[in-house]
Amino acid sequence: KVSLRGFTATANDGYQFLGWSEQENSETLTALVTIGDGDETVYAVYHQITEDDQATVFFEAGTGGALTGEASEKVLKGQYITKVPIATKPNATFLGWNRKNSDGTVGTVLYLSAALTQIPVTENVTYVAAYTDNDSSVKEKFTLHFEAGIGSNPPADVTLPKGTTVALTGFTATAPDGYSFGGWKNEAGQQVTEVVLNENVTVEAIWDQTFGRFTVTFDAGLYGVMKPEGYRESVTRNEKLTQVPEIVEITTK
Numbered sequence: 001k002v003s004l005r006g007f008t009a010t011a012n013d014g015y016q017f018l019g020w021s022e023q024e025n026s027e028t029l030t031a032l033v034t035i036g037d038g039d040e041t042v043y044a045v046y047h048q049i050t051e052d053d054q055a056t057v058f059f060e061a062g063t064g065g066a067l068t069g070e071a072s073e074k075v076l077k078g079q080y081i082t083k084v085p086i087a088t089k090p091n092a093t094f095l096g097w098n099r100k101n102s103d104g105t106v107g108t109v110l111y112l113s114a115a116l117t118q119i120p121v122t123e124n125v126t127y128v129a130a131y132t133d134n135d136s137s138v139k140e141k142f143t144l145h146f147e148a149g150i151g152s153n154p155p156a157d158v159t160l161p162k163g164t165t166v167a168l169t170g171f172t173a174t175a176p177d178g179y180s181f182g183g184w185k186n187e188a189g190q191q192v193t194e195v196v197l198n199e200n201v202t203v204e205a206i207w208d209q210t211f212g213r214f215t216v217t218f219d220a221g222l223y224g225v226m227k228p229e230g231y232r233e234s235v236t237r238n239e240k241l242t243q244v245p246e247i248v249e250i251t252t253k
Contacts, residue, residue: 001032006244009044016053016076018045049076055121057081059097062129065089075121084113087129095160097127108165109194112158115170132161142197147204148173151181154205164197173205182206218245 004020011017019029020042033040047053056074061067069085087094096110106128111119116127140162146154153174158166168184175181184203186192195201217232231245 001034004031004033004042011046014049015046016049018047021045053077056124057121058126059085060126060128061087065129077122078120080117080120084116089131091134092131093134095130095132098130100126100128109167110164111167118170143200144195144197145202147202149205150176150207151205160197162198165194166197167194169193175207178210179207180210182208216241220247
C-alpha cells in the first residue's frame with residue numbers, strides 16, 4: 001500500500017484540490033492505494049469554489065486617512081490573508097486596526113497589522129484604521145511585553161498610547177518539544193485575549209503539553225530498496241518530518 005498523503009495537484013482558477021480517487025470522475029477520496037501486479041492510476045478530485053466557500057477581509061482608511069495597497073482580500077474560509085495595506089493620515093500616527101461591528105459601529109479593540117495575517121478568516125470582516133493625532137493631549141505611552149516562558153521567539157514589544165486595548169489574537173511564540181501554544185496569560189496567571197495599556201503590561205505564553213514524541217518508521221516492503229535504508233525519525237505532535245526516504249529500486253527477487 002502507498003500513502004497518497006503529501007501528493008497534490010495544481011488546481012485551475014476557481015477550483016480547490018481535495019485529494020485523490022481510485023475511480024475516474026468520482027468524488028470518493030482515498031488515502032491509500034494498493035499496488036498490485038500492474039500499474040495503478042489515481043485521479044485528482046477538485047471542488048469548484050463558490051461564494052459560500054470564501055470570505056473577504058475589507059480595510060477602510062478611517063476619517064481623513066488613506067490606504068496604500070489592496071483594500072480587500074478574498075480567501076477560502078479558514079485560510080489567512082497574505083497582506084495588509086498601509087494606512088496614513090496627515091498629522092497623525094497610525095496605530096493599528098479596529099474591527100467594524102455588524103451594526104456598522106467601530107470597535108475599540110486594536111488589532112496590529114502583523115497579527116492580522118495570523119488570524120484565520122471565517123467570515124466577511126472589515127477593519128478600520130486607527131490613529132492618534134500628533135498634537136493630541138494624550139502623550140503618555142505604555143509597552144506591551146511578551147514573554148515566551150519555556151518557549152522561544154516571542155513577539156516584539158509594542159508601545160502604544162495610554163488606554164489602548166490591544167487584541168492578543170494572532171500573536172504566537174515558538175513551542176518547545178512536547179508542547180503546543182495555548183494563548184497568553186497575565187501576571188496574575190489568568191488567560192487573556194486582550195489587554196488595556198493603562199500601565200506597562202507583560203503577558204506570558206501558555207504551553208499545553210502534548211503526548212510527547214512519536215517515531216515514524218519507513219519500510220521498503222518485500223521487494224523495495226529504500227534510501228536511506230531503515231530510515232526512522234522522531235517528531236512531536238503536529239511537527240513535520242524533515243525528509244521522506246526514496247524507493248530507489250523495486251525487484252522481484
